[in-house]
Amino acid sequence: MTAGRGVQHSEMFPLLHTDRENTLELFQIWLNLPQKNKLVPPHFKMLWHEEIPIAKLQGGTIKVIAGNYDDYKALPPAPDSWAADLDNDVAIWNIHILANQSVKLPMAKHGTLRTIYFYEGNTLRIMDETVMPNHGIEADASKPMTIKAIEKDAYLLVLQGRPINEPVEKIRSVCYEYPKGIGTSHG
Template sequence: MKVKNLSRIVGGMPISDPFIIGVYHKDNYPQANGNMGPDASLEGRSIGNDFNRDADWRMYHGEEIPGFPHHPHRGFEIVTIVSKGYVDHFDSKGSKGRYGQGDVQMMSAGSGVLHGEMFPLVNDDAPNPLELFQIWMNLPSKSKMTEPDYKMLWKEKIPESNIKNENGGNVKIKVILGEYNGVKSIDPLENSWAKDPNHHVGIALLEMDPETEFVLPAVNSTMNRYLFFYDGNSILNLDEYTMEKGLFAELDGGEEIRIKNGSGAAQIIILEGEPIGEPVAARGPFVMNTDRELEDSYAEYRRTQFGGWPWGNSEMDLVNPKETGRFASYRFGEELDSPEKQN
């Protein structure tokens, strides 16, 4: 069966090895209040834990600015794809930055890191929509205690492929990990499961014009493969299956999948990869192989705070100045990166 399952997302995406968690945030934030928070009343919200799925927008764990103030991770890799809006990043290794509007961040938590990811609202006279995916991808046991790592994929440098259909319509593929239509991604992080091409890890965004099609080739029946139709005004056909916006599909990695779009536009994310095949012990922000390793991780974090938070404990909603552009700074400014800088 080419399509193993179709479902509607409630909370996170129903993904599995080598992936741990996949979430899709879409928030229609209003204009800002001048201080990068929403110019709207926060009365009635669960400030510090605002996850109301029925609301137009959420504060998450932020109190004045939406987002996720600093918190720990260990044992896995995080891929954050920001289609709309901005994210401000700070971490305990001395890195900080602002990215968004199509940028992608890759961060390996490795042996342990603290990071904050806040959503600054920079428009005081217009809405501040936010749309992002965050994918947690596991690390194999040999890599779980490696040095944390972080890099930016600026939207201007993410490899793309364009497929012209016979009707003149176009399918644009943004290749974040892996290879699609002969186009390879930027190199993964050094200790990533995606580093070995035999693991067939792929993450791609598809933008399909009306009445176009795209073929996912057969790769391996052992590979886990997923497709999420997250935006657009069309109907997709996955061979004999019909798929409307908001549906999530688990696909057979060993079968060719022909994706045919209907009369409107369609935006799709593809996730795929060979399973790591190791035991998973996950709780909260840590992903290890055994319960004992989890207990040791919590004990070490309580004892060391993974080196501590170097940016000042008083600022929970820590962000860059409002006028800041997109940038990345590593090791307290020893290395700087931006969309304008050549690799």
């Protein structure tokens, strides 16, 4: 999505199953826009699970939401977004590492920042550091790194990109609760 000159949105998802639980895992990540794109027309496109490229590795899988991982390329980003310019080295990867296995992350472009959010599992080893679940770390993206899941499968989100170095405007956000957890609307 590119918010551009403004967008109203609501996280309302269809039920896929009527005979069993409909699970949902949702990360909402907003990237700032460069000044020149602040008032572009808004754009929205749904990314369906079946369309997201998945790198199948010996130690786990990497869903390539944005950017590239080796030969796996994400679906095209929203126009006018920070991610639309490949020089910005934006990547969003949802990684599943099998218990006692490892995955390797490649070196990023010079000046790229990388943050790893470990949201489910037991323990991670990232190079020589131990990371506990529900923690995020800033990782050195200037060199390749190995991440190992200790004892249990691990799930993590990797966010990376060059800093935009522009101010973020504060907006007013209103949250409306619907009965029985139907959804939420922000505006």
